[in-house]
Amino acid sequence: SIFTSINRIKHMVLSEKSILHKLQRGLGKLDNGPKGSIFQRFHDQRLHKLNERNVTSLLVSLRHPNGLYQVINEYAGIYNGLRKALNGMPLSAEVQDQLANIADDDDVIGARKSLVRLQNIYGLDPKEMIKGNYLGFEGPSLNPIDSYAIGQAAFSGGKYKESIDWLEVALQLSEDESDQNDMLDIHSMGRVGKNKDNNGIEPDSVRALLGHAFQRLGDPATARKWLAEARREGSHDGNVDLGQLQETNDMEDNIKTAEDFKRLCKLQHKTNTKITDHSLFCRYRSVYLPYYRFGEEVISWSPFLSLFYDVISNREAEMIKRQASDKLFRGGVVEKTGGEIRSIRTSHICFIDDKESQTVKRLSARVQELTKLNTEIHPGGFHNGQSGSEPLQVVNYGLGGHYSVHIDPYTVMNHETSVITQNHGNRLATFLVYLSSVERGGSTAFPVMDIVVSPIKNGAVFWYNYTPAGNLDTRTYHASCPVVVGEKWVSNKWIMSYSNTFTRRCGRRKHDKQKDIEKDVYSDYSQPAY
Ligand SMILES: O=C(O)CCC(=O)C(=O)O
Numbered sequence: 272s273i274f275t276s277i278n279r280i281k282h283m284v285l286s287e288k289s290i291l292h293k294l295q296r297g298l299g300k301l302d303n304g305p306k307g308s309i310f311q312r313f314h315d316q317r318l319h320k321l322n323e324r325n326v327t328s329l330l331v332s333l334r335h336p337n338g339l340y341q342v343i344n345e346y347a348g349i350y351n352g353l354r355k356a357l358n359g360m361p362l363s364a365e366v367q368d369q370l371a372n373i374a375d376d377d378d379v380i381g382a383r384k385s386l387v388r389l390q391n392i393y394g395l396d397p398k399e400m401i402k403g404n405y406l407g408f409e410g411p412s413l414n415p416i417d418s419y420a421i422g423q424a425a426f427s428g429g430k431y432k433e434s435i436d437w438l439e440v441a442l443q444l445s446e447d448e449s450d451q452n453d454m455l456d457i458h459s460m461g462r463v464g465k466n467k468d469n470n471g472i473e474p475d476s477v478r479a480l481l482g483h484a485f486q487r488l489g490d491p492a493t494a495r496k497w498l499a500e501a502r503r504e505g506s507h508d509g510n511v512d513l514g515q516l517q518e519t520n521d522m523e524d525n526i527k528t529a530e531d532f533k534r535l536c537k538l539q540h541k542t543n544t545k546i547t548d549h550s551l552f553c554r555y556r557s558v559y560l561p562y563y564r565f566g567e568e569v570i571s572w573s574p575f576l577s578l579f580y581d582v583i584s585n586r587e588a589e590m591i592k593r594q595a596s597d598k599l600f601r602g603g604v605v606e607k608t609g610g611e612i613r614s615i616r617t618s619h620i621c622f623i624d625d626k627e628s629q630t631v632k633r634l635s636a637r638v639q640e641l642t643k644l645n646t647e648i649h650p651g652g653f654h655n656g657q658s659g660s661e662p663l664q665v666v667n668y669g670l671g672g673h674y675s676v677h678i679d680p681y682t683v684m685n686h687e688t689s690v691i692t693q694n695h696g697n698r699l700a701t702f703l704v705y706l707s708s709v710e711r712g713g714s715t716a717f718p719v720m721d722i723v724v725s726p727i728k729n730g731a732v733f734w735y736n737y738t739p740a741g742n743l744d745t746r747t748y749h750a751s752c753p754v755v756v757g758e759k760w761v762s763n764k765w766i767m768s769y770s771n772t773f774t775r776r777c778g779r780r781k782h783d784k785q786k787d788i789e790k791d792v793y794s795d796y797s798q799p800a801y
């Protein structure tokens with residue numbers, strides 16, 4: 272899938288010529304058969320199109336959710352024809368790899384569901400979203416077919432309220448447009464069909480699906496009204512196979528912090544005025560060799576949470592993203608529940624070991640100096656011996672990319688995680704570095720602490736996942752709010768517990784909290800900033 276990484280979507284758009292070239296090479300041996308010539312025609316037409324387009328404006332549109340949706344939809348549509356033509360033929364691994372770089376139907380469905388997530392989390396109105404207005408950020412508009420399709424996706428995801436909004440917009444837009452057509456047609460004596468308008472949606476299918484949505488919402492009266500209207504004008508029952516639908520919910524729906532989470536996500540760049548702890552403060556922190564000075568802001572004492580500014584340079588951030596983009600893959604947390612796959616994380620990730628990159632190695636060393644915790648990775652590699660930290664995990668989010676509420680320590684016991692926890696213990700602390708700012712959305716929200724952090728490029732958040740007594744600190748539950756506009760990159764440095772048994776400072780008293788320890792530690796070597 273590619274909709275879960277803006278980097279992959281950009282790669283699809285920018286490397287299509289090279290993808291086509293490699294496909295041509297891979298399909299060359301089929302050249303004499305009929306399929307070979309179909310590919311050649313496809314190749315030539317596509318190349319012609321590519322030479323004509325304006326790449327700059329295309330890239331600008333990819334900052335906006337509708338632009339991303341359109342490009343995913345368009346590429347899936349165009350390449351579906353090719354995929355069908357190649358269906359059943361033996362394809363080399365290279366051809367399959369290249370085809371995997373191009374959006375397919377699953378991406379289109381994922382993209383629709385992502386738009387529904389944006390609607391849901393930020394309380395956006397599809398009337399505005401369709402026009403391209405997301406939280407005041409303008410972009411390309413979508414059409415009634417898109418609106419209907421997104422409504423269908425919402426419906427099949429069990430989001431009936433959301434689906435009704437999209438379906439009503441679809442109906443409204445198609446009526447508006449057929450009104451306009453009627454007016455034009457007064458002169459040419461109407462030719463607009465009753466059921467099928469010029470935009471290719473059948474209003475009766477929309478009405479029927481509206482009826483089903485109201486039915487599922489427990490409003491049989493309104494449901495009957497829509498179903499009757501659909502039947503009066505036609506006999507369609509929508510294009511959705513209602514028998515196959517399953518109710519699925521995002522994790523946000525299931526936890527009691529759902530409303531807090533939404534509220535925090537909407538608070539971007541605003542201070543949470545509920546925090547009135549006057550003992551919070553800022554200070555400068557220094558590391559040496561090379562000398563580097565950062566601002567640090569303590570934003571919560573218990574649990575301890577602090578923000579660092581300019582903890583890496585622009586050059587280092589760009590370097591890490593460049594190194595990561597060659598090895599990104601779909602982030603692992605996909606849960607299977609009742610036969611349906613629901614994704615609690617829409618991003619691509621990869622790991623970079625200190626051995627692979629001087630930049631990453633420097634960052635590890637800096638984190639070690641700042642946190643006074645051991646971050647050294649076993650010289651033979653993370654998996655070959657006890658390590659102070661995991662290799663750096665780099666994350667690139669996709670269209671509406673998010674990560675549902677979770678805690679960082681391993682909790683699910685499968686083979687791989689139990690090998691990690693046996694060797695290294697668990698994720699004692701998290702040092703989360705922002706490799707980009709995000710224009711709208713994409714904050715890190717801590718619903719239990721009632722704190723939200725807006726990504727600031729080159730900044731970082733640091734916290735302990737365990738209390739000084741060694742208990743899992745469930746106040747550290749956090750999530751990545753969906754990205755609305757822009758491209759979000761973060762990286763995680765997870766510091767492991769076994770190597771830090773003796774490096775994490777303990778309290779002087781038995782029940783000391785991290786707050787007490789921090790005060791002791793920092794009065795030793797740091798002065799508050801003015
Ligand atoms: O991207 C974020 O803001 C949070 C990421 C996160 O929590 C994680 O990757 O574990």
Ligand SMILES: [Fe+2]
Pocket residue numbers: 677678679749
């Ligand atoms: Fe996390």
